Amino acid sequence: MTVKQRYLRVVHGLFIVFLLIQLIPDKLTTETYAGYAIWFVIGVEVLTLIISALIKKPASLNLFVDIVAFIYGLLIAWTLATAKFSILKPALFPPPGKVFWQAVEDYDKILVNIQSSVGIILQGYLLAIIIAVPLGLFLGWSARLGGAATYISKFLGAIPPIVYIPYGIALLPTFRSVSVFVIFLATFWPVLGGTMSGVMNVEKKTIDSAKVLNVNRFTMLFSIMLPASLQQIFIGCNQGLTVSFVLLTSAEMIGAQSGLGYYIKNYSDFGDYTRTIVGLIVVGIVIVIISFIFNRIQKFLLRWKV
Amino acid sequence: MSKIEISHLTVDYVEKKKSFTALKDVSFKIEEGEFVSIIGSSGCGKSTLLSILEGINSPTAGEILIDGEPIRGTGTDRGVVFQHYSLFPWMTARKNVAFGIKQVNKEASRSERLKIADEFLEKVGLEQFKNKYPSQLSGGMQQRVAIARALAMDTDILLMDEPFGAIDAKNRTILQELLLELWEGDGTKTRKTVVFVTHDIDEAILLSDRIVMMTANPGQVFREIDVPFERPRNRGQLVQTKEYTNFRNKLLALFYSDIAEKIGGEEVVL
Numbered sequence: 001m002t003v004k005q006r007y008l009r010v011v012h013g014l015f016i017v018f019l020l021i022q023l024i025p026d027k028l029t030t031e032t033y034a035g036y037a038i039w040f041v042i043g044v045e046v047l048t049l050i051i052s053a054l055i056k057k058p059a060s061l062n063l064f065v066d067i068v069a070f071i072y073g074l075l076i077a078w079t080l081a082t083a084k085f086s087i088l089k090p091a092l093f094p095p096p097g098k099v100f101w102q103a104v105e106d107y108d109k110i111l112v113n114i115q116s117s118v119g120i121i122l123q124g125y126l127l128a129i130i131i132a133v134p135l136g137l138f139l140g141w142s143a144r145l146g147g148a149a150t151y152i153s154k155f156l157g158a159i160p161p162i163v164y165i166p167y168g169i170a171l172l173p174t175f176r177s178v179s180v181f182v183i184f185l186a187t188f189w190p191v192l193g194g195t196m197s198g199v200m201n202v203e204k205k206t207i208d209s210a211k212v213l214n215v216n217r218f219t220m221l222f223s224i225m226l227p228a229s230l231q232q233i234f235i236g237c238n239q240g241l242t243v244s245f246v247l248l249t250s251a252e253m254i255g256a257q258s259g260l261g262y263y264i265k266n267y268s269d270f271g272d273y274t275r276t277i278v279g280l281i282v283v284g285i286v287i288v289i290i291s292f293i294f295n296r297i298q299k300f301l302l303r304w305k306v
Numbered sequence: 307m308s309k310i311e312i313s314h315l316t317v318d319y320v321e322k323k324k325s326f327t328a329l330k331d332v333s334f335k336i337e338e339g340e341f342v343s344i345i346g347s348s349g350c351g352k353s354t355l356l357s358i359l360e361g362i363n364s365p366t367a368g369e370i371l372i373d374g375e376p377i378r379g380t381g382t383d384r385g386v387v388f389q390h391y392s393l394f395p396w397m398t399a400r401k402n403v404a405f406g407i408k409q410v411n412k413e414a415s416r417s418e419r420l421k422i423a424d425e426f427l428e429k430v431g432l433e434q435f436k437n438k439y440p441s442q443l444s445g446g447m448q449q450r451v452a453i454a455r456a457l458a459m460d461t462d463i464l465l466m467d468e469p470f471g472a473i474d475a476k477n478r479t480i481l482q483e484l485l486l487e488l489w490e491g492d493g494t495k496t497r498k499t500v501v502f503v504t505h506d507i508d509e510a511i512l513l514s515d516r517i518v519m520m521t522a523n524p525g526q527v528f529r530e531i532d533v534p535f536e537r538p539r540n541r542g543q544l545v546q547t548k549e550y551t552n553f554r555n556k557l558l559a560l561f562y563s564d565i566a567e568k569i570g571g572e573e574v575v576l
Contacts, residue, residue, distance in 0.1 A: 205390060212360050212386040213409045213459075223405070227396040304396045304439040 001061070006052055011065040014072035015045045021076060024084045032083040033097035040100050041075060044068065094274040099281070102274045109263075110282055116258040118286065120176060121244050124183030128240065132188045133233060136195025137221045140229070144200055153196060157189035162247060175256050179248055186247050187240030194236025198229020231305070234298050241294060245287055260286065307374050308335040309499045310359070310463070314368035317354055317525075328354040330524035331368070338462075339497040341489065343510035344518045345561075351525020352503045356467045359501060360386050372463070382410045385456035389468045392452035393440040399427060399451045400436040406455040426458040427451070429488060446477035450484070457488060464489075464500045470509065482509055483541060489513075490538050507557055511550070512541055517557070521564045528564050531557065 018041050026032055048068050055061040075096050081087045083095035094102075103110065143150045164185055168178040202225060210224045226233075252261025264279035317329040329351040336342050344352045357363040359370060361380035370377045372384075385406075386392070393402045403423035407414060414422070427436050430450040440448050449469055456464055470478045489497060504510055510517050514533050521528040534553065535544060544550050 205388070206394070208360075208362050209386075209388065209392050209394070211362055211380050212384070212465075213406055214380050214382050215409055219409075224394065227394070230396075304441060306441040 001058055005058070006061070007049075009052075009065050009069075011048065011069040011072065012045075014069055014076065015041065018072055018076050018079070021079060021084060024080075026083050027086040028083045028090060028095060030090065031098070032095045033101040034083065034095070035097065036100035036104065037075065037079065037095070037097035040096075041072070044071065091271070092273050094277065098274050099277050103278045103281075106275065106278065110278070113258060113260050113263045114282065114286055117248060117252065117260045118290075120179045120259070121183055121248055124180040125187050125240060125244055127180070128184045128187035129191055129237060132191035132236075133195050133226070134221075136192045136233075137199055137225050137229075139192070140196035140199025141221060141225060143196060150196060150200075153189070153192055157193050161186035161189075161243065162250075165251070175251075179251055179256075182247055182251065183244045186243040187237070190239040190243075191233065191236040194232045194234075194239075195229060198232030199225045201232070202228040230302060234302070238294070241290070249283065309338040309340070309373065310336040310501070311371040311374075312336075312355075312368075313371070315355070315358065315365050315370065316367040317351070317358065317363070318366045327524035329365070330526050332520075332525065332527055333368075334518055334527055334530060336499060336501060338499055340516060341497070341500045341502065341514045342516050342518060343502045343504055343514040344520060345504055345507065345510050346520035346525075346528070347505065347522055349525075350520040350522040352520055353467055354525065355520075356465055356501065356503050359465050360384065383461055384463045384465055385459045385461040387449070387452045387456050387464070387466045387469045389471045392455075393448055395440050398437050398439055399432060399443065399447075399454075400424065402440070402451055403427060403455045403458050406459045410459045410461065422458055423454075426454040429457070430454045430484060444477075446473050446481060449473060449481060453481075453485065453488070462499060464498050466500065466502045468503050468505070470506075471504070478509075479541070482512055486513055486539060507554065507561065508545075511535075511554060511557070512539060512544065519557075519560060519564070529560055531560075 019038070022034060022038060026034075048065065051064060052061060055064060078093075078096050082090065082093050083097070139150075139153065161182055165178065165182055168181045172178045172181055206224065206228055207220075210220055215224065248259070249261035249264075252259035253265040256262040260279060260283050264276055264283070267273075267275035267279065312335070313333050315329055315332040316327065318325050318327050332351075332355065344355065346352050354363065358365055359377070361377055361384070372381075393399075394405070397405060400420065400423050403426055404416075404419040407419045407422055411419070424433065424436060427433055430453055432447060432450055432454070435443060435447060440451070443451070452469070456466075470481050473481060489500060491497065500513075502510075502513060511533055517531045517533060518527055519529045519531065520526065534549070
């Protein structure tokens with residue numbers, strides 16, 4: 001890529017536009033914390049320039065700068081509609097600077113809530129995968145040989161995990177344990193189903209190749225069936241992850257004393273919409289980061305695929 | 307005692323409530339260290355026969371004895387190379403070979419297995435590609451890895467089911483010569499017993515000590531022919547001799563006499 005292709009981009013124009021609109025006098029009478037928004041955008045711009053210099057593929061660079069351009073566009077519109085012209089209701093739509101200020105103020109509180117939510121998800125999610133994958137390999141292998149396992153797991157998997165909540169509350173002592181339990185179930189069935197169908201769809205030729213090498217049952221399941229059905233296991237894991245987040249944040253809004261769902265619900269109850277927006281953004285960022293890590297793991301483990 | 311003794315082997319398949327006989331009363335023997343090719347047109351049951359030798363399928367009647375013992379499923383005494391999909395796509399070439407070694411040699415440590423794997427990959431000329439996945443290798447290279455694995459496992463018997471059937475002509479020639487070279491060795495070690503399924507007459511002549519010609523519907527042994535050429539063989543020299551041409555013509559005549567018989571007989575019923 002030439003220097004022109006690399007750096008002459010709309011996104012940097014938007015960056016300048018964002019700085020220029022700061023010169024328009026505020027219409028909003030309350031504190032707008034414009035400095036926080038400006039510093040945030042400068043930070044993003046510096047990062048964008050660094051990453052632009054490092055990215056090798058033009059397509060990846062296009063994608064990346066488009067995302068940043070979208071963020072700038074949103075911030076420009078947001079600033080104009082709130083601080084500068086006060087078109088939107090200030091109580092419901094705080095200016096961006098105020099949201100960034102609030103995020104900085106609440107930094108440690110947010111971190112604790114992220115920790116609580118992510119901790120619960122990881123616990124339920126990983127536990128489900130650790131149990132569902134070997135079980136799915138075993139049941140899928142038996143189902144290949146003819147068995148009822150498929151039908152049983154289809155029936156149990158058809159029950160939406162959220163309906164287990166009341167029973168879970170009766171069964172388990174704390175909100176945390178109920179959440180882990182529900183996330184466990186939300187992940188368990190899709191992963192089990194994915195693993196089983198993965199095993200059942202492994203080509204006979206692959207199995208024959210393994211058989212003629214005289215592999216024992218354990219090796220057949222974990223060295224052959226597991227990698228051969230990995231793609232479908234990941235489909236199950238992905239589904240489990242999505243449902244887990246929906247379930248947990250909903251549950252936190254109903255019954256928790258901590259977590260990101262609780263943070264959002266609690267402050268919106270008090271009419272603190274600045275913090276509500278902070279919460280929404282944080283939830284978005286956390287999910288994006290987790291999906292990113294998940295995709296990386298998936299890509300790495302399936303690197304042998306064409 | 308013969309290394310492999312196939313006696314009165316019959317295999318019936320039931321498909322859509324119709325049963326058909328893939329193999330009917332097939333009997334022949336293979337001696338230790340012998341390279342035997344099984345040739346025949348498609349549907350003659352040659353691959354079925356091999357799958358029973360592999361231990362993947364079992365016969366309806368009859369049995370196969372190896373060293374006097376009847377076959378019960380797959381065994382560590384047999385190495386197999388298929389036409390396709392022999393390799394596991396999630397393992398690198400090196401890991402594929404090492405995985406095969408692990409199944410027959412449980413005592414070897416990981417580093418010992420990898421060392422043997424490297425050694426055999428070098429023999430098939432793939433030392434530079436050892437860390438590639440099968441999807442990154444050409445079909446010919448994949449078969450080289452499969453051969454390296456089968457040889458590295460060091461089994462008494464090698465079963466090969468049209469291993470070069472899907473390879474282009476030029477690479478097929480190279481692979482045949484490689485196999486010949488590796489199998490013939492330097493004459494110091496006992497050669498492996500090989501059962502090689504093919505439909506390529508030249509391939510069969512070049513490689514084998516004996517050719518078992520099969521006929522279809524139902525699969526039966528048609529002729530057993532000894533290949534009279536001295537070893538070590540050299541393709542370039544061999545194909546130029548008159549003996550080779552004569553032998554080849556004789557085989558072709560036999561091959562087509564069988565087909566002509568079939569066409570003249572039961573198949574032309576319009």
